[in-house]
Amino acid sequence: MRPLEIAVFMCRSDNYGVLLHEPESGRTVSIDAPDGDKVMAEAEKRGWTITDIFTTHHHNDHVEGNLPIKEKYDCRIVGPVEEAVVIPGLDLAVFEGEALDFAGRRVEVIETPGHTAGHICYHFVDDGLLFAADTLFAMGCGRLFERPAADMWPSLEKLMALPDETEVYFGHEYTLSNARFALSVDPDNATLKERAEAVAALREAGAFTIPTTIGLEKKTNPFLRVADPAIRKGLGMEQASDAEVLAEIRSRKDNF
Template sequence: MLEVHQFPCLYDNYGYLLHDTESGETVCIDTPDADEYLRQAARKGWQITQIWNTHWHPDHAGGNSAIKASTGCRITAPADDAAKIEGSDRVVRHGDIATIGEREAFVIDVGGHTNGHVAYHLPGASIAFVGDSLFALGCGRMFEGTPAQFWTSLTRLKALPSDTMIYCAHEYTASNARFALYADPDNAELQAYAEDIARLRERGLPTVPTKLERELATNPFLRADDPAMQSRWAPANTPGDTVATFAALRAAKDSF
């Protein structure tokens, strides 16, 4: 059995500890705040044995060294970001496998936010840790990649089983919902989702994880291949172009 322990840290990050009850192994999914990860693991009575980094940004890998010094854990990092990540013991690329106990996590290249960004998909548990590549009703800002690269990454996530629970790294959903309603104002499922989000945030509750099935129907960035979105967002000189539609949506969100 796998248990995911989710907790807030820093300003709007979520920390995740993934624990395998059979082997006793515990994996940090990214390390935004070393002290908080160590506190949370101690409260659960879990020994941290691994870190799986999704990308190099300090609010995802900044706690690596302190956690490794405290626990002796092994660090897995994406190959194309590894030079910027301290303490890496193993680098992984698309199609590689990370393990916790007997459980397998498949590494997915989701470059775009950073060029080396990866996600970890555990099909046996129907969960995926996606870092800053995909958010509830959003996607990461495109700091290093290209629109074509990022869209390819999102199509890989779109292809996961629809019941996959998506664990993203930030509580951005309320602001993402405001943009999504602007980008796709006639989407009734999105309107209902936005109402659910507002109720959760009013109570101080998290909006993640989110089920992929709902994101496929409501997340404007995952719907850049939808003709209705293309008719609204594709530039006039590239009608029906999915990558151009995605690029237009991302640019609009950047200035929204």
């Protein structure tokens, strides 16, 4: 099985666009569609025909390009069943545990409510790739707009259970600000300090910080490290539940 070709590019102010191309079949999937013109221009530049859009959630900056892309390519649009009525052009609504086939590759749907009520992630099992959109960022997680921390924490636990080497593609370039915040709640984490320095250098050079890995996030992302005794002590929450600690960290990030 030949590896997927992956194109990552910027859309809007800070959204990542991602195209995956399977060279033998010619199929190409866009993970979300933040900007139809940008996504189509990237595909045209590479000579790729978009056959699918895998939508993670209903926010406009992730679905705005759905209909223009579908009009041009007559592609299939897949999205979360819990948000089916608000996903433009949806052809197939999917749910937790369902497996899609993309050019012979198994793609598992993981429901991750929190940022939105029906947010899903796509796990390309054979390729070790996770498309987490606005559930999990590098050293961050999504704002809790539609579901509380009590729902987001189990969502994050599902992603933490994936193999450490899984490459994670996220929806926005927030990494530098996330690193600065992470240091405020996990200041003695040597691995985090090193990573923050590396991220600062990347952004200074205008480079992307995507992808990350599950293993690296477990070591440096405070939203996944809610059980860490040092973080809990710094928050004064030694006896709190994991979801309560997550809620406190998210609240501090919202006001950082």
